[in-house]
Amino acid sequence: MKKNKVFRMLIDILAIIFLVILDQFTKYLAVTGLKGQASFPLIDGVLELQYLENKGAAFGMLQNKKTLFVFMTIVMLFIVFYVLFKLPEKKKFIIWQIFLCLICAGGIGNMIDRVRLDYVVDFIYFSLIDFPIFNLADILVTIGTVLFFIVILFCVKEEELEFLKFNIRKDQ
Numbered sequence: 001m002k003k004n005k006v007f008r009m010l011i012d013i014l015a016i017i018f019l020v021i022l023d024q025f026t027k028y029l030a031v032t033g034l035k036g037q038a039s040f041p042l043i044d045g046v047l048e049l050q051y052l053e054n055k056g057a058a059f060g061m062l063q064n065k066k067t068l069f070v071f072m073t074i075v076m077l078f079i080v081f082y083v084l085f086k087l088p089e090k091k092k093f094i095i096w097q098i099f100l101c102l103i104c105a106g107g108i109g110n111m112i113d114r115v116r117l118d119y120v121v122d123f124i125y126f127s128l129i130d131f132p133i134f135n136l137a138d139i140l141v142t143i144g145t146v147l148f149f150i151v152i153l154f155c156v157k158e159e160e161l162e163f164l165k166f167n168i169r170k171d172q
Contacts, residue, residue: 102144
C-alpha cells in the first residue's frame with residue numbers, strides 16, 4: 001500500500017475518532033444536564049434541548065430492535081471502510097472521504113449507545129416544527145448521507161465509479 005493511502009486512511013480514522021468522541025461528549029452532557037429535567041429552550045419556540053432515551057431508529061421507528069441496528073451498522077461500516085480504502089488518490093475524491101467519515105462516525109456514535117445502554121441518547125428538539133428529537137450522531141449520518149448521494153447522483157460520471165468494482169479473477 002502506498003504511503004499516501006496509509007496517511008489518508010490514518011487521517012480518516014483520526015477524524016472518525018474525533019467525531020465519535022465529540023458525539024459521546026455531547027451525549028454525556030445531555031445525560032448529566034438534561035436527564036430528569038424540563039426541556040431547556042435555546043431559541044424560545046424554535047429549538048430546545050430535551051432528554052430522550054430512544055430504543056428505535058429514526059423518528060422512533062422499530063423500537064427495541066437493538067440486534068438489527070447493530071448488525072446494520074456493522075454492515076454499513078464495512079461498506080464505508082471498503083469505499084474509503086478503494087478511493088482513488090485524486091483531489092476530487094477528498095469530498096467523498098469527508099462525507100464517508102461523517103456517516104461512519106455517526107453510525108459508530110449511535111452504535112456505542114445501543115451496545116452500552118440499549119438505547120440512543122437524543123437531546124436536540126426543533127419545537128417549531130415538532131421534529132423528532134435527535135443527536136449529533138444523527139446529524140453526522142444525515143448530512144454525510146445526503147451530501148454523498150447528491151455528489152454521486154449529480155457530480156460523478158459512471159466510469160469514475162470503476163474503482164468500486166470487485167475484481168474477480170477467472171482462472172482457466
